[in-house]
Amino acid sequence: MAEAASFANLWVPFCRKHDIEPRNPDSYFNLKRDPFKNKVKPDFVKDRRRIKREYDEFKVRVNGLPDAIRRRSDAYHAREEIQSMNLQREKMKAGGDEPFEPVKIPKATWMADGTHWPGNWLQPSQDHARGDHAGIIQVMLKPPSDMPMYGNINEKSPLDFTGVDTRLPMLVYVSREKRPGYDHNKKAGAMNALVRASAIMSNGPFILNLDCDHYVYNSKALREGMCFMMDRGGDRLCYVQFPQRFEGIDPSDRYANHNTVFFDVNMRALDGLQGPVYVGTGCLFRRIALYGFDPPRSKDHSPGFCSCCLPRRRKTSASNANPEETMALRMGDFDGDSMNLATFPKKFGNSSFLIDSIPVAEFQGRPLADHPSVKNGRPPGALTIPREMLDASIVAEAISVISCWYEEKTEWGIRVGWIYGSVTEDVVTGYRMHNRGWKSVYCVTQRDAFRGTAPINLTDRLHQVLRWATGSVEIFFSRNNALFASSKMKVLQRIAYLNVGIYPFTSIFLIVYCFLPALSLFSGQFIVQTLNVTFLTYLLIITITLCLLAMLEIKWSGIALEEWWRNEQFWLIGGTSAHLAAVLQGLLKVIAGIEISFTLTSKQVGDDVEDEFAELYIVKWTSLMIPPLTIIMINLVAIAVGFSRTIYSTIPQWSKLLGGVFFSFWVLAHLYPFAKGLMGRRGRTPTIVYVWSGLVAITISLLWIAIKPPSQAANSQFGGSFSFP
Numbered sequence: 001m002a003e004a005a006s007f008a009n010l011w012v013p014f015c016r017k018h019d020i021e022p023r024n025p026d027s028y029f030n031l032k033r034d035p036f037k038n039k040v041k042p043d044f045v046k047d048r049r050r051i052k053r054e055y056d057e058f059k060v061r062v063n064g065l066p067d068a069i070r071r072r073s074d075a076y077h078a079r080e081e082i083q084s085m086n087l088q089r090e091k092m093k094a095g096g097d098e099p100f101e102p103v104k105i106p107k108a109t110w111m112a113d114g115t116h117w118p119g120n121w122l123q124p125s126q127d128h129a130r131g132d133h134a135g136i137i138q139v140m141l142k143p144p145s146d147m148p149m150y151g152n153i154n155e156k157s158p159l160d161f162t163g164v165d166t167r168l169p170m171l172v173y174v175s176r177e178k179r180p181g182y183d184h185n186k187k188a189g190a191m192n193a194l195v196r197a198s199a200i201m202s203n204g205p206f207i208l209n210l211d212c213d214h215y216v217y218n219s220k221a222l223r224e225g226m227c228f229m230m231d232r233g234g235d236r237l238c239y240v241q242f243p244q245r246f247e248g249i250d251p252s253d254r255y256a257n258h259n260t261v262f263f264d265v266n267m268r269a270l271d272g273l274q275g276p277v278y279v280g281t282g283c284l285f286r287r288i289a290l291y292g293f294d295p296p297r298s299k300d301h302s303p304g305f306c307s308c309c310l311p312r313r314r315k316t317s318a319s320n321a322n323p324e325e326t327m328a329l330r331m332g333d334f335d336g337d338s339m340n341l342a343t344f345p346k347k348f349g350n351s352s353f354l355i356d357s358i359p360v361a362e363f364q365g366r367p368l369a370d371h372p373s374v375k376n377g378r379p380p381g382a383l384t385i386p387r388e389m390l391d392a393s394i395v396a397e398a399i400s401v402i403s404c405w406y407e408e409k410t411e412w413g414i415r416v417g418w419i420y421g422s423v424t425e426d427v428v429t430g431y432r433m434h435n436r437g438w439k440s441v442y443c444v445t446q447r448d449a450f451r452g453t454a455p456i457n458l459t460d461r462l463h464q465v466l467r468w469a470t471g472s473v474e475i476f477f478s479r480n481n482a483l484f485a486s487s488k489m490k491v492l493q494r495i496a497y498l499n500v501g502i503y504p505f506t507s508i509f510l511i512v513y514c515f516l517p518a519l520s521l522f523s524g525q526f527i528v529q530t531l532n533v534t535f536l537t538y539l540l541i542i543t544i545t546l547c548l549l550a551m552l553e554i555k556w557s558g559i560a561l562e563e564w565w566r567n568e569q570f571w572l573i574g575g576t577s578a579h580l581a582a583v584l585q586g587l588l589k590v591i592a593g594i595e596i597s598f599t600l601t602s603k604q605v606g607d608d609v610e611d612e613f614a615e616l617y618i619v620k621w622t623s624l625m626i627p628p629l630t631i632i633m634i635n636l637v638a639i640a641v642g643f644s645r646t647i648y649s650t651i652p653q654w655s656k657l658l659g660g661v662f663f664s665f666w667v668l669a670h671l672y673p674f675a676k677g678l679m680g681r682r683g684r685t686p687t688i689v690y691v692w693s694g695l696v697a698i699t700i701s702l703l704w705i706a707i708k709p710p711s712q713a714a715n716s717q718f719g720g721s722f723s724f725p
C-alpha cells in the first residue's frame with residue numbers, strides 16, 4: 001500500500017496532465033492500441049517513457065516485498081534476541097545465581113520504521129493471525145488541501161507538472177478487528193465497518209463501492225453518477241448503479257460471463273421502474289440511504305401517485321408488513337421535524353463521532369439550492385468550509401467502530417447498512433432501500449465505468465451461479481420476499497423482486513422439459529395424443545411470443561444475437577444444475593438450518609503465457625454436473641433409439657422421427673457449451689466424465705429393456721407420433 005501510494009504521487013498527476021485512460025497503470029500499459037493517438041503535448045513521449053520505467057521499478061519493488069520484509073523482520077528479530085541475551089548476561093554478572101534461560105521472543109513482522117505490523121501474516125501467532133487480530137487503520141495518504149496544488153519546475157519531481165493539480169485523495173487502509181468465535185458477516189460486515197470508519201475519518205456524503213476484482217476504467221464515470229444525485233429530485237436517489245463489465249473472458253463467452261441480457265436488458269428495464277437492483281459492485285451510494293432512513297418528502301410521494309399501474313388503489317390496505325421497519329428510522333422530512341437524535345445510539349451504536357456525522361452527511365448530500373424548485377437544497381457555498389484535520393482521537397474513534405463488538409445490540413446489518421444473513425447481501429440491501437421508497441438509477445456510460453474479472457471455467461462459473469441462486473432462494477424464504485414489501489414499493493418493481501426470489505424454482509419445470517422430448521422418442525408418443533388445432537394454436541402463440549420477446553430484447557438493447565443465444569444456453573445449463581441445487585440447498589437451510597459457505601470465486605491467474613484462456617479448459621468435477629450430463633445422455637440415447645426403430649420398421653416414418661428428434665436436438669443445442677466444457681482441452685477429457693456417461697447410458701439401456709422388451713417394441717409405433725407435415 002505504501003509503495004502504491006508513493007507511486008501515485010507521480011502517476012496521478014501524469015494521468016491528469018496527459019488525459020490518461022484507463023487510470024489503472026497495468027491495463028494502461030497493456031493496451032493493444034496506439035498509445036500516442038490524440039496525444040499532442042510534446043513532452044508526452046518523454047513523460048510516458050519515464051513513468052513506464054517508474055512503474056516497472058515499482059512492480060519489481062512490490063515483487064521483492066515478501067522477501068524484503070522477511071529479511072527485515074529476521075534482522076530485527078536477531079537484534080532483539082541479542083539485546084535480551086546481553087541483558088540477561090549482565091544480570092547474571094551482577095546478581096549471580098539466576099539460572100540461564102534461553103530467551104524466547106515471539107516472531108513479528110516489522111515495518112520499515114522499526115515498529116511491529118499489527119496484523120502479522122508472515123508468522124501467524126495468537127492475536128496476530130488471519131481471523132484473529134486487532135482492528136488496523138493506517139492513513140496512507142493524508143487528506144488533501146482545499147485548494148488545488150499546482151506543481152512547478154523547481155520541485156524534485158522527475159516530471160514537469162507545471163499547472164497540473166498534484167493533490168491526491170485521502171487513502172486509508174482499514175482492516176476490521178477479527179476474533180475467533182465471532183460471526184464477521186463476510187462482505188456485508190466488511191462494508192459496514194468501512195461505512196463507520198469512513199463516517200468518522202472523512203464522512204463523504206456519497207460512497208462508491210467496488211469489489212476487489214474490479215477497477216475504475218473511466219475516471220469521469222463518478223461525475224456522471226453525481227449528476228443524477230445532485231439533480232433536482234436527486235435527493236430521493238439511494239444509489240446509482242453502473243453495469244458490471246468484464247475483462248479476460250474468452251472471445252466466444254462460452255458461459256455467458258458477460259451477462260449482457262441481465263446488464264443491458266433487465267437492468268435497463270428496471271431503470272424505468274423504481275430503479276435497478278444493487279448488484280454488489282460499481283455502485284455509488286447516498287450515505288444517508290445506507291443508514292436506513294426514509295427518502296425526503298416521502299409523505300407527498302404517496303404510493304397512490306407513484307404506483308405506475310394501479311393508481312390510488314390501496315389507501316386502506318397499506319400492506320405495511322412491518323411498520324416499525326420504515327417508521328423507526330424516519331428522519332422526518334428533513335425540513336420540519338429534525339432527526340430524532342435520541343434514538344441514534346440504539347441504532348448506530350455508541351460512537352458520538354459517528355452519530356454527530358449523520359446530520360452532516362445528510363446536509364452535504366442535498367442538491368444545490370440554486371433554483372426555486374429545489375426543495376431543502378443546500379445553500380451555495382455551504383461546502384467550501386475547510387475540512388477538519390485528522391488527529392489521534394479521530395483515528396482512535398475509527399478503530400473503536402471497527403471492533404468486533406461494536407455492532408452488538410445495534411441495528412447494523414438488520415436495518416442499517418449492508419444487510420446480513422444472505423449470500424446475496426447486495427440484492428437484499430438494495431431491496432430494503434426501494435422498500436422505503438428510495439429510487440435508484442442505472443448509469444450506462446459510453447466508456448465502461450468499471451471493469452472486473454469473472455470465473456471463466458465451467459466449474460467455477462457453476463458455483464458462482466449456485467451462490468446467486470442460493471441467495472435468491474434464501475430471499476424467497478425470508479422476510480425480504482417481495483410479497484411482504486411495503487406499500488412504497490411500486491407494483492412492477494415488486495414483481496421484479498419477486499422474480500429475483502423465484503427464478504431458481506423454474507429449474508424444476510426446466511428439467512421436466514428437457515426430459516420430455518427423450519421420453520416421447522422412447523415411448524413413441526408425443527406429449528399430446530393428436531396434433532389438434534388447439535394445441536397447434538397454443539404452440540404457435542407461445543413460439544411467436546417468445547420470438548417477439550427475443551427480438552425486442554435484442555433490438556432494444558443492441559446486444560448481438562450470439563450474445564443473446566449464449567445467455568439462453570447458459571440459462572438452461574445453470575437452470576438444470578446450479579438452480580436446482582440452490583433450491584435443494586435453500587430448502588435445507590430453511591428446514592434443517594444447514595448453511596453453505598460463501599467462498600470467493602477463484603479468479604483466473606495468468607501464469608500460462610501460451611494460452612490466455614487456459615483457465616477456460618480447467619475441468620473440476622462437481623456433482624452439479626450430473627443433471628445436465630444425464631439430460632445429454634438420455635437425449636442422445638433417445639435419438640439413437642428412435643432412429644434405429646425407424647430404420648428397422650417395415651414402413652419407416654421419417655417425418656415422424658424428424659418431429660421427435662427436433663425437440664431433442666433443441667435441448668442438446670442449449671447444452672452444447674456444457675458438453676464442450678466437460679471435454680476440457682481436446683484429448684484431455686477427465687475419466688470421470690466417461691465413467692458417468694457410461695453409467696448413465698447403461699442405466700438407460702437396462703431400464704429401456706426392462707420396460708419394453710425388444711420383441712414387443714419392434715411392433716410399436718416409431719419415432720414419436722408428432723411429425724412435420
Ligand SMILES: O=c1ccn([C@@H]2O[C@H](COP(=O)(O)OP(=O)(O)O[C@H]3O[C@H](CO)[C@@H](O)[C@H](O)[C@H]3O)[C@@H](O)[C@H]2O)c(=O)[nH]1
Pocket residue numbers: 186187188190210211212213279280281423424425426464467468471598599600601602
Ligand atoms: O468473505 C468475503 C467474501 C467476499 N468479499 C468481497 O465480495 C466480493 C465479491 O466476491 P466474488 O468472489 O468476486 O463474487 P462474484 O460472484 O463475482 O460477486 C458478485 O456477487 C456477489 C453476491 O453474491 C456480490 O457481493 C458481488 O459484488 C458481485 O460482484 C469480493 O470481490 C470481495 O471484495 C468480502 O469482502 N468478504
Ligand SMILES: [Mn+2]
Pocket residue numbers: 211213452453454
Ligand atoms: Mn467478482
